[in-house]
Amino acid sequence: MENNKLPPKTDQPRAEKILIIGSGGREHAVGWKVAQSPRAREIYFAPGNGGTQKIGINVDIKATEIEKLLSFAQKEKIDLTVALPDDPLALGIVDEFEKAGLRIWGPTKAAAKLEWSKAFSKDFMKHHGLPTAKFEIFNDYNTAKAYVSRQHMPIVIKASGLALGKGVVICQTPREANEALENMMVKKVFGESGGTVVIEEFLTGPEISIHAFSDGKTYKMFPSSQDHKKIGENDTGLNTGGMGTIAPVPFVSAESMNEMARDVVSKTISAMADMQNQFSGVLYPGLMLTEDGPKILEYNARFGDPETQTYMRLLDTDILDIFDACIDKNLDKLEIKWKKSPPAGGQVFACTIVLASDGYPENYEKGKIISGIDEAEMQPDIVIFHAGTKIVRQDLTTNGGRVLGVSATGKTLEEALAKAYKAIEKISFEGMQYRKDIGKKALEMIK
Numbered sequence: 001m002e003n004n005k006l007p008p009k010t011d012q013p014r015a016e017k018i019l020i021i022g023s024g025g026r027e028h029a030v031g032w033k034v035a036q037s038p039r040a041r042e043i044y045f046a047p048g049n050g051g052t053q054k055i056g057i058n059v060d061i062k063a064t065e066i067e068k069l070l071s072f073a074q075k076e077k078i079d080l081t082v083a084l085p086d087d088p089l090a091l092g093i094v095d096e097f098e099k100a101g102l103r104i105w106g107p108t109k110a111a112a113k114l115e116w117s118k119a120f121s122k123d124f125m126k127h128h129g130l131p132t133a134k135f136e137i138f139n140d141y142n143t144a145k146a147y148v149s150r151q152h153m154p155i156v157i158k159a160s161g162l163a164l165g166k167g168v169v170i171c172q173t174p175r176e177a178n179e180a181l182e183n184m185m186v187k188k189v190f191g192e193s194g195g196t197v198v199i200e201e202f203l204t205g206p207e208i209s210i211h212a213f214s215d216g217k218t219y220k221m222f223p224s225s226q227d228h229k230k231i232g233e234n235d236t237g238l239n240t241g242g243m244g245t246i247a248p249v250p251f252v253s254a255e256s257m258n259e260m261a262r263d264v265v266s267k268t269i270s271a272m273a274d275m276q277n278q279f280s281g282v283l284y285p286g287l288m289l290t291e292d293g294p295k296i297l298e299y300n301a302r303f304g305d306p307e308t309q310t311y312m313r314l315l316d317t318d319i320l321d322i323f324d325a326c327i328d329k330n331l332d333k334l335e336i337k338w339k340k341s342p343p344a345g346g347q348v349f350a351c352t353i354v355l356a357s358d359g360y361p362e363n364y365e366k367g368k369i370i371s372g373i374d375e376a377e378m379q380p381d382i383v384i385f386h387a388g389t390k391i392v393r394q395d396l397t398t399n400g401g402r403v404l405g406v407s408a409t410g411k412t413l414e415e416a417l418a419k420a421y422k423a424i425e426k427i428s429f430e431g432m433q434y435r436k437d438i439g440k441k442a443l444e445m446i447k
């Protein structure tokens with residue numbers, strides 16, 4: 001049984017100081033995996049959360065304060081920095097660290113543009129024949145408005161830049177479309193991120209996440225995963241950062257994973273390399289499996305959250321070896337292993353259920369006392385990753401919208417989900433909300 005405590009001591013040298021940038025469940029999960037490496041000596045999180053504090057040292061520097069992070073890494077002689085959130089990548093943290101001669105894992109600003117500019121990524125997809133929704137790009141409000149008036153509804157309007165996952169509006173009526181355009185382009189609710197918009201055709205089909213490690217030249221696929229982005233059960237209500245994930249997705253065959261690796265990941269990595277803009281890090285395309293085949297909804301230039309919490313439960317290879325292989329451009333030489341169940345080496349499934357604050361993804365209160373985590377973690381195959389938590393005096397309290405990710409593994413997806421939901425019964429904080437149907441649609445699809 002795995003738990004959330006420090007890994008057992010080994011005789012091997014624990015040499016390295018690692019700095020992990022970010023404060024969410026993804027950062028806790030990567031830190032948890034790093035802590036299992038015999039090479040990791042000290043792990044720092046900037047700024048971290050209540051859970052990362054138990055496996056490392058939280059440093060009070062925000063993920064976007066690049067100069068301060070750089071000085072900290074220099075002063076502490078950090079051996080490897082791992083850049084996880086979208087904002088620092090878009091601000092060029094990797095370029096700045098590399099310029100200063102520091103070792104950092106993640107894509108450069110130019111490569112991360114696949115995520116931080118939808119206008120760039122859509123043009124890139126079109127130019128390289130990558131499968132995606134038909135689209136037009138607009139910088140001018142009146143031209144966009146005139147275009148929308150000629151389109152059939154529904155239509156999808158996207159702010160080109162980063163918008164905390166809120167920059168996509170699916171418009172059912174021309175009125176909704178005009179409102180979305182006005183909010184983005186005139187009222188600038190997403191600031192400069194909405195100055196340019198992508199307007200695209202509405203697609204239908206199940207959505208999945210794929211992830212691949214890349215060293216810029218080659219890539220290694222993760223198993224498929226699926227996030228649940230809406231706050232409400234049966235995919236209703238507002239979009240969130242992600243309310244729960246499963247992996248691998250039971251309805252995605254090995255054959256279709258191979259096709260997506262070939263038609264999406266491989267093509268993207270080689271097209272970027274051809275443009276002298278190598279992508280090193282994790283490439284995470286969000287895909288919709290339409291009747292005409294998989295289409296790319298968006299690129300992310302990083303690990304997903306909460307996909308990562310689920311993936312880390314399945315990853316068998318030392319993650320520091322993978323980070324090294326990405327940086328040193330010898331990923332082709334590394335075999336990345338994902339957990340198999342003993343004795344026959346059958347499939348292992350994992351899931352993560354997010355526990356959120358009342359009111360999330362809109363306004364919510366912080367500072368609620370969380371209880372029951374230790375008891376929940378004593379259950380078989382449960383690991384709890386913290387997101388919005390903070391230790392205040394001796395108490396673990398809520399400090400964000402998404403508070404915890406309860407992860408479980410099992411020989412079947414049903415088993416993993418049942419374990420996670422059972423563990424959740426032990427946990428409570430005022431106003432705690434979570435989706436009770438994570439994985440349900442995926443399981444119905446294979447019936």
Ligand code: AMP
Binds near residue numbers: 156165170203204
């Ligand atoms: P994105 O941030 O581009 O992944 O979009 C957020 C969510 O909006 C996706 O997870 C989809 O559910 C939805 N979405 C994005 N683009 C489209 C599209 N062209 N057709 C239908 N739904 C979409």
Ligand code: GLY
Binds near residue numbers: 241
């Ligand atoms: N799983 C959603 C995201 O990381 O963007």
